[in-house]
Amino acid sequence: MAGRSNDDSNRDFFELVWEVVAQIPYGKVTTYGHIAAYLGARSSARTVGWAMKAAKGANLPCHRVVNRLGALSGKHNFEGPFVMEDRLRSEGVVFAEEDRVDLNKHLWIPGEDDQ
DNA sequence: AACGTGACTGCCC
């Protein structure tokens, strides 16, 4: 057994992602890439998407996570294809275009004191 | 163990 516990790196990447998502402020959004970069895995943006999928059912604001273009790439993974957009609009999030959030106004980057 | 797929991203045409 040897303890391999060395540090918090033992935690699953998914769990770290969920913690970041839980920190996204109300009315703000972030991207898969920024979350991955914040966790030191800039190339794992895709894995962040898997974490979201695995988080389905959890009490996480996963609707605040969009792709780099602000598009709701995961809307079809919610209870309905309209739930994600509906939830964002409820928080006052503005859409620059159809199915595309205005990141210029609502982008929140983990680690940045923007809260 | 190999292959295909995907809630991604960057680069090129």
Add this chain to the structure above:
DNA sequence: CGGGCAGCCACGT
């Protein structure tokens, strides 16, 4: 502005 290609990581078959 759209479409294709490559790199990346985890998962299902």
